[in-house]
Amino acid sequence: MNARDRRKFFAGVAFTSPWIVGLAVFTLYPVLASLFYSFCDYSILKSPVWIGLENYQQLFRDELFWKSLRNTLFYAALSVPLGTVVALSLAFLLHRQVRARGVFRTIFYLPSIVPMVASAMLWLWIFNGQYGLLNAALRPLLAPFGVTPPAWLADPTWAKPALIIMSLWGTGNAMVIYLAGLQNVPRELYEAAEIDGATGWRRFWHITLPMISPVIYFNVIMGLISALQIFTQAFIMSEAANGNGGGSDGNPGRSTLFYSIYLFSTAFYDLRMGYASAMAYVLFVVIALLTWLASRLARDHVNYQS
Amino acid sequence: MRLRAATIRFLLLALLGGVALLFVTPFVWMVATSLKPLEQTMALPPTWLPRSYHAPVGNDRLEVTQDFQLRQAGTLCRYTAGEKAGQQVFIPDAAADDGAAGDRQALHRVAAGWWHVTERVAGAEPRRAPRWDIVPAEEISSRIHFHWSNYSEALELLGGGTSEAAVAGGRPRLGFWVFAGNSLVVCLLGVLGTVLSNAVVAYGFARLQWRGRDAFFAVTLATLMVPFPVLMVPLYGVFRQLDWIGTLLPLWVPCFFGSAFNIFLLKQFFQTVPEELSEAARIDGCSEWRIFWRIILPLSKPVLIAAGVFHFLFAWNDFMGPLLYLTRKETFTLALALQSYESQIGGVQWHYLMAASAVTILPVVILFFFAQKHFIQGIATTGSKN
Numbered sequence: 151m152n153a154r155d156r157r158k159f160f161a162g163v164a165f166t167s168p169w170i171v172g173l174a175v176f177t178l179y180p181v182l183a184s185l186f187y188s189f190c191d192y193s194i195l196k197s198p199v200w201i202g203l204e205n206y207q208q209l210f211r212d213e214l215f216w217k218s219l220r221n222t223l224f225y226a227a228l229s230v231p232l233g234t235v236v237a238l239s240l241a242f243l244l245h246r247q248v249r250a251r252g253v254f255r256t257i258f259y260l261p262s263i264v265p266m267v268a269s270a271m272l273w274l275w276i277f278n279g280q281y282g283l284l285n286a287a288l289r290p291l292l293a294p295f296g297v298t299p300p301a302w303l304a305d306p307t308w309a310k311p312a313l314i315i316m317s318l319w320g321t322g323n324a325m326v327i328y329l330a331g332l333q334n335v336p337r338e339l340y341e342a343a344e345i346d347g348a349t350g351w352r353r354f355w356h357i358t359l360p361m362i363s364p365v366i367y368f369n370v371i372m373g374l375i376s377a378l379q380i381f382t383q384a385f386i387m388s389e390a391a392n393g394n395g396g397g398s399d400g401n402p403g404r405s406t407l408f409y410s411i412y413l414f415s416t417a418f419y420d421l422r423m424g425y426a427s428a429m430a431y432v433l434f435v436v437i438a439l440l441t442w443l444a445s446r447l448a449r450d451h452v453n454y455q456s
Numbered sequence: 457m458r459l460r461a462a463t464i465r466f467l468l469l470a471l472l473g474g475v476a477l478l479f480v481t482p483f484v485w486m487v488a489t490s491l492k493p494l495e496q497t498m499a500l501p502p503t504w505l506p507r508s509y510h511a512p513v514g515n516d517r518l519e520v521t522q523d524f525q526l527r528q529a530g531t532l533c534r535y536t537a538g539e540k541a542g543q544q545v546f547i548p549d550a551a552a553d554d555g556a557a558g559d560r561q562a563l564h565r566v567a568a569g570w571w572h573v574t575e576r577v578a579g580a581e582p583r584r585a586p587r588w589d590i591v592p593a594e595e596i597s598s599r600i601h602f603h604w605s606n607y608s609e610a611l612e613l614l615g616g617g618t619s620e621a622a623v624a625g626g627r628p629r630l631g632f633w634v635f636a637g638n639s640l641v642v643c644l645l646g647v648l649g650t651v652l653s654n655a656v657v658a659y660g661f662a663r664l665q666w667r668g669r670d671a672f673f674a675v676t677l678a679t680l681m682v683p684f685p686v687l688m689v690p691l692y693g694v695f696r697q698l699d700w701i702g703t704l705l706p707l708w709v710p711c712f713f714g715s716a717f718n719i720f721l722l723k724q725f726f727q728t729v730p731e732e733l734s735e736a737a738r739i740d741g742c743s744e745w746r747i748f749w750r751i752i753l754p755l756s757k758p759v760l761i762a763a764g765v766f767h768f769l770f771a772w773n774d775f776m777g778p779l780l781y782l783t784r785k786e787t788f789t790l791a792l793a794l795q796s797y798e799s800q801i802g803g804v805q806w807h808y809l810m811a812a813s814a815v816t817i818l819p820v821v822i823l824f825f826f827a828q829k830h831f832i833q834g835i836a837t838t839g840s841k842n
Contacts, residue, residue: 151667158664158665158667159666161660162660162664162669163666164660165656165657165660165748166672168653168656168712168714169657169714171713172713172714173679173713173716175694175713176691176694177679177716178679179690179694180686180690180694181679181682181687183689183693184686184689187690194689194692240475243472244472246468247468247469247472254472254476255832256828257476257479258475258476258479259831260479260483260824261483263773263820265772265773265775265816265817265820266775266791267773267795267816268813268814271809271810271812271813272482272485272486272813273482275485275486275489278806281497281500283481283485283502286500286501319479322479323835326832326835327835375683379683379684379685385775386775386795389799410685413685413688414688414776417689418780426685426688426689427689429685430683430686430688430689433683433685433686434682437681437683438681
């Protein structure tokens with residue numbers, strides 16, 4: 151390096167120095183430390199003791215681990231596609247609707263920025279089996295069939311669907327991204343299609359969808375990653391609807407024992423931090439695998455040409 | 457053809473309106489509940505408008521709660537002697553001859569189907585026993601009435617438990633404002649740190665040429681993939697070593713050291729500023745710092761505001777961070793205080809819970825309406841730049 155290059159190098163390092171510290175202390179060290187802990191018996195109160203693969207071996211025999219993984223995958227497998235369909239449909243509707251677009255956009259977007267704690271309280275009340283709004287609406291609808299609505303969060307079968315319904319209320323963020331994507335589709339493409347005589351569905355299928363496929367891909371990946379880490383709403387609502395357990399038991403009947411909740415309680419209630427670190431790394435691998443799978447699928451179906 | 461287009465437009469509007477109604481209903485339900493007295497939250501079928509009921513109790517006409525309807529006729533009496541002196545009792549006709557009639561003075565007759573009503577006493581913890589009476593339905597009048605006092609009572613209760621406990625402990629009461637203050641400290645310092653640190657770092661990545669830059673940026677982007685649970689345990693250890701557990705520090709200090717996502721966002725924006733501007737300034741002898749401070753920053757206001765607004769939102773809404781690091785009640789943020797209040801009272805006082813939730817949501821809604829443009833643009837760019 152000559153003097154000029156060296157000066158440039160030091161300027162670059164100086165400007166990025168906060169992040170050099172931040173990356174090292176708050177990301178790189180934790181990533182490596184938890185990899186190390188995942189091979190240790192560690193309780194934070196005493197120094198870690200190396201036990202090799204024992205945590206991982208134990209994990210694969212742990213019924214609660216599999217339960218929490220199944221619960222989480224079930225939640226993600228339903229909430230991500232449903233959320234995508236809802237957000238996309240709303241974006242299409244809004245894209246065609248010119249009048250009062252701003253008002254509608256605000257209405258659909260606001261729920262997605264409400265503090266999760268507050269929306270958990272609100273939905274807890276809506277899902278209340280006895281006095282909740284949802285069952286008040288469902289009761290007369292189901293009565294002719296002799297069916298009574300479920301107790302939602304207090305019913306092992308319906309607790310996860312309740313959380314999925316709640317997640318649909320918060321899809322406004324994705325909708326705004328889709329709307330922006332739709333508005334970026336060049337008008338000339340539609341005009342050309344019109345000249346060629348393509349209308350309606352064919353325009354949608356051959357122009358709109360391919361043109362916004364990168365945006366869909368991005369949203370699905372982000373949605374998947376956050377759905378796999380579902381924590382706050384389940385932590386608060388399962389405890390509140392089923393009595394104490396510190397929110398960590400995943401009641402009723404462990405039906406809302408999600409991966410992050412099991413991990414959190416293993417680490418901070420049972421103080422089995424080594425075991426929890428092994429769980430965290432398994433989650434890391436699951437997320438990486440699913441993202442890789444999605445990118446493989448995307449290669450054939452996502453259009454990056456614009 | 458024209459008619460068909462109009463029909464389609466109308467159907468679209470109707471569909472949108474219907475879905476919008478579904479999205480708004482939970483908010484309306486929350487506000488409606490927060491303005492009701494407790495017994496009306498549990499009305500079946502549910503009601504939308506909070507009401508107040510007035511009925512004669514003794515000689516006065518008071519605001520009351522309707523408790524239940526009597527099935528049988530009888531007499532309302534007051535004890536005149538004995539340990540129950542002054543108390544009221546309803547004696548059904550079937551049980552009138554129980555031998556204790558001498559101690560009682562009859563107040564008035566009660567017919568079957570009359571309502572038992574109780575005076576509403578102000579405050580979350582009434583200081584005296586409320587009066588009650590039994591009156592015919594037509595004596596009860598009702599009107600729409602918003603119980604705004606729910607809000608002050610809920611905020612008072614948010615501090616935890618009952619006032620007795622606080623008095624017995626002799627400690628000053630923790631109120632809503634303590635929690636709101638904690639939340640504000642975490643949010644504002646976090647926003648300051650986020651905007652400053654990420655702008656400086658992003659400048660280093662976007663506007664300077666230096667060896668190792670691109671590799672470093674690739675590592676930065678790769679860290680976006682790491683899920684938080686992987687970092688959770690060692691991060692807790694770091695903050696424990698620093699003796700920061702139980703303080704607000706872990707929630708805002710890291711913001712001063714940049715974050716991969718914001719670095720990426722700001723870098724994308726800085727790159728759109730024409731390079732000639734920097735070159736001209738360099739020829740004039742400007743230092744890199746001055747170019748950053750005087751040229752790039754003023755031109756980047758929209759994206760800086762977007763990053764700040766999103767951090768405020770994240771910090772205000774964050775639950776897991778406070779749950780991990782805050783151990784003492786006086787350091788709780790509003791989100792954590794709301795959850796802890798809920799788990800104490802255990803989902804009964806829905807009117808207070810909804811009032812407290814509404815207060816927690818309010819700042820976010822206000823922020824949205826002030827910074828609406830930045831919200832929408834910020835989200836749109838994060839989504840389409842990828």
